[in-house]
Amino acid sequence: MATPHTHTHDHGSWNTHAADALARKGTRRSSARDAVVTAIAAQDCCASAQEIHARLRTDGSTVGIASVYRTLELLHGMGLVTRIDTGDGVARFEPTHPGGEHHHHLVCTSCGAVEAFHDDALEEAIHRIADRVDFRVDAHDVALRGACRACR
Amino acid sequence: MATPHTHTHDHGSWNTHAADALARKGTRRSSARDAVVTAIAAQDCCASAQEIHARLRTDGSTVGIASVYRTLELLHGMGLVTRIDTGDGVARFEPTHPGGEHHHHLVCTSCGAVEAFHDDALEEAIHRIADRVDFRVDAHDVALRGACRACR
DNA sequence: GTTTACTTGATAATGGTTATCATTACCGCG
DNA sequence: CGCGGTAATGATAACCATTATCAAGTAAAC
Known part of the structure; x- marks a missing residue:
């Protein structure tokens, strides 16, 4: 996924x-x-x-x-x-992108490289939170930080 | 949740x-x-x-x-x-916090207010991504942006 | 107490972003 | 078509969070 x-x-x-x-x-x-x-x-x-x-x-x-x-x-x-x-x-x-499909990012904290990824379960979880919370959610973003293949 | x-x-x-x-x-x-x-x-x-x-x-x-x-x-x-x-x-x-439990944030784009929330399904989804991706993930953060109760 | 070198606070420097402003150029209207 | 109002531009100054610098202060080892 x-x-x-x-x-x-x-x-x-x-x-x-x-x-x-x-x-x-x-x-x-x-x-x-x-x-x-x-x-x-x-x-x-x-x-x-x-x-x-x-x-x-x-x-x-x-x-x-x-x-x-x-x-x-x-x-x-x-x-x-x-x-x-x-x-x-x-x-x-x-x-x-107009369709609403989008991705999130893996950020390397040592070299600054940014990679993209997409995950349906993540989107699903976020939508459920947006429905439940007392806040109008217009957008969301997720960043996973760590070390990329090259820096690891 | x-x-x-x-x-x-x-x-x-x-x-x-x-x-x-x-x-x-x-x-x-x-x-x-x-x-x-x-x-x-x-x-x-x-x-x-x-x-x-x-x-x-x-x-x-x-x-x-x-x-x-x-x-x-x-x-x-x-x-x-x-x-x-x-x-x-x-x-x-x-x-x-040492236990590893943490929260994420709802950010109001109009007044800048920040609220915290926690969601287990979200954490679960993120951990699964971390396992699957070619990247050592040390940390993650999630921000939901929109309008808080007062600004809505 | 003396020495060493980690810390501090003030301040200058850095660098991304924003505001300012005189000039340019789009575009609706006659 | 040509004019006029004004959005938009590009250069540059201003802004502001963050960093680097450095002389002075001070915790801890001996």
Whole structure:
């Protein structure tokens, strides 16, 4: 049930999903935002604002770091992006897939590597908690910390 | 099974547990460290370094903020304290109870309030994942995010 | 008591994130 | 089409939690 999560999502689908949501919200179209959205769509796992910015600049874009943070904040507020805190003081982001399926993370405390995994029993347990508790649960995240294969 | 977690731990037991562990490690006794350990022992849930420092200063202590961070780092490295990242860029800490029993957190994304809960099925699911994955899992944490009763 | 080196508290430095602000450019309206 | 209001941008300063530095203090071994 706990799989290594070898999925390869259709990046394009999230890209258009996000573009539609932004249009529906009435935001203006801009090259900076487009570039950031496209960059996020291309990610396989989470990336920090700085990493996204660096990749964009390497590819010739002139987006400012502020626009990357602004776009991430906007997308996060709209639920289009999931924020992951691995505990090193850096926020990482990855696309939120519309179907609701998602994964969680194994964080190596020695080298900082992040791997993804998915587990149905875990999701089930969390949903049951959400139903039972006096709290409206919108999202959840799980991090398992330890040593990856290489660091062990 | 998912309880509101109304436990009232014996603060003194963790206090002596921590003091013993520090003595065994061979650290020197100091008033600053004692003060921080006592403050942590008195917490019901997680608190940030700054909060701990503020409380100590209010109570007349002269501990410097650096000593609070240093002590937290030391205790965390010894597994005596658990670090929680609620996603607001501030690390929070709470005593790790020797029995291994622990709780997780409900984080209100609008007011920042943090509540604790415990769930056996969740722990069970996580242990099964830990056994199955190619990763040595030392710790785990779960955060459910949403709106608390007051903010809903 | 002396010595050694662990600790401390104040403060400077670091680095991710946010706020500011003048400028640019989208887009609805005439 | 061209104008005007204003969202959005990019550079940069400000912010703030956390870390590193360092001279002074102090616990513990001898």
